[in-house]
Amino acid sequence: MAVTAPGFPSLPALSDPATEAVLASGLLPELAHAFGGPFHFLLPDAFDANLRAMRDALAAAGVDGFVYFAKKANKAAVFAERAAALGAGVDVASAGELREALGHGVRGEHLVVTGPAKDPRLLRLAVQHGALVAVDALDELDAVITLALTGRVRPGRVLLRALPPAQPHSRFGMTGAELAVAMDRCVSAGDALRMEGFSFHLSGYALQPRADLAARLADLCLAARVKGLEAGRISIGGGLPISYTDADAWHTFLKDQSPAHYHAGKSFRSGDFYPYHSPVAGADALAALLATRPENTGGTLADVLRDAGLELLLEPGRALLDRAGATVFTVQGVKERDGYRLLTVDGTSLSLSEQWFNSEYLPDPRLLPQEPLAPAGVFPASVGAATCLESDMLTWRKITFPRLPRAGDLLVYPNTAGYQMDSNESPFHDLPLPPKVVIDRTDRPRPRWRLDRHFT
Ligand SMILES: Cc1ncc(COP(=O)(O)O)c(C=O)c1O
Incomplete structure (x- = not known):
């Protein structure tokens, strides 16, 4: 030590x-x-325990939920195997990750495909295997619809990814106007497409912005249902923080660190470090998120989800690997x-x-x-x-x-x-x-x- x-x-x-x-x-x-x-x-026993704790947090809040392991966080076979064995999903962002997840036993319908401007081969595999695609742009939505129409095997399954209003410079997701166009295209696609809801992924680890955006997407789901779309699920992406060290050590370090503490007098800005301690972490952060009151709503995020009859999807990487x-x-x-x-x-x-x-x-x-x-x-x-x-x-x-x-x-x-x-x-x-x-x-x-x- x-x-x-x-x-x-x-x-x-x-x-x-x-x-x-x-x-x-x-x-x-x-x-x-x-x-x-x-x-x-x-x-891998830690992976199992972290998954169990997240599922317990969902159950304790009375929220229907489904956990996808964000595979980008670790390439090992064993974590995909564990996800398959425990009936969890896997979040994949490349054809290689998709093949790996399938090859280790994860069912196609338990995959969510994320990432920007997806490779056409990845989209084809996703539609063929019945994976959920978090659509990042209107042309990608068109590509999924075309694949579903020409494949004639099964409908394309999509979530529409929102550009977070609090992070307007993010290169991911669609603006409010694009989402409106996307919903109309989903309606026009008819049986070729199942529009299952909306998704986002936020940088940073704060809970309030996640709760706020989840509640906005819950409202969008209600609007989409009025148009005849299924819209029964929202994905809040990843970003559950974990604690590597205790609060005292972390705050003392942030306060005291200086170039004298590093080889060659190197300096690091405290704000560039991962937050190595979080007041709530892992499954506790999920519980805290569900108990957070989104702005302009009367209840907690759990209330919002239950009232709208929505399933909460999450894509933790780091927090499942704590x-x-x-x-x-x-x-x-x-x-x-x-x-x-x-x-x-x-x-x-x-x-x-x-x-x-x-x-x-x-x-x-x-x-x-x-x-x-x-x-x-x-x-x-x-x-x-x-x-x-x-x-x-x-x-x-x-x-x-x-x-x-x-x-x-x-x-x-x-x-x-x-x-x-x-x-x-x-x-x-x-x-x-x-x-x-x-x-x-x-x-x-x-x-x-x-x-x-x-x-x-
Ligand atoms: C869309 C998406 N989902 C999930 C994750 C996983 O995030 P984390 O490991 O912080 O839980 C990421 C990370 O970049 C992501 O981009």
Whole structure:
């Protein structure tokens, strides 16, 4: 565990018994030896628990709902398999993601296809498999109608995606005027199309704007029904926040962080960091959203949905993956600098995607010393990659380790399953992509593991 040295704020990850059990089991050094490079481990039981908690929140609020896993947040097969096994849906945004989800057992009608200006092949597959398409533009709606008419197999299923009035510069969604035209085209399409409702996805994590827009779309559903459309569902996209660290650590960090806390005096703007602590997170944030009173309505969002007889769809990525995995590197070298150390690990910052948003993945990595006699104390260190790029740093921040880091030690970045693992990984420098290891059960002294996929 990292310790707090005077002047160096720390951000310990919230404790997680399943992750602790893996760390304590002795499995990780063996896997590091076997793979000879960095790897990710996945804890799919956490995915199941997060899904259960979201469904419980919907049930407790008396709201009909359906959860789609936003697949972009992690490419692993196991999460699509879990979604299929538990009857959840998957949100896909490419033909590859759609094929993966189907191939791992998710039924076509349990897919929602999101993203802007979708590839015609993706739209064709979506219509053939009865997937719901969140239509982003009028020409896309026309394309779905044409596919449904020419395929003559099944109607196209669509949601109309709204441009959020609070985010008018978003490149996603349709304006109010475009939505009105889209509804008329849906009416004209007749049996070729099932217009199931509306959707949005908001940047940021605030609840009130989500509740406000959901209520506006509920009104639009009522207007669409008057025109004879089905309009029985709204999707609120993703954006349920999660907490990686506790409130105290987070607020102290935001208050105190300064260039002196980073290698090379690097500076980060506090506003560019992901909010690593949220007062309500995951399924609790969903419950809080349902209890939020949208502007200009008498009741809560749950009341609005129930009164309008609407099903709530959601597409969480990060929140379903909270505590569902971690990333393990081996320290290859340690250098002394002015009052701190520079560690070089056997991978790259491409395995921690946050680094590519003027930001940094902040939860403290855990050192697993492989040398029992390493001196104890307070050892600040930043973490660099095994590449020739000056700026390829996994952690610019000086982490205060409780033991002297040494070559051969493992460094475990906690809670990386949501977006960190694979959105930017590349075989740069001919370094292999880190494999993913699934650990199905952590409640036994010796956890069982398997590869997420077998490479051919
Ligand atoms: C349309 C849509 N749905 C869902 C998500 C998932 O968001 P999150 O991982 O924050 O829940 C995204 C993320 O970009 C998105 O664009």
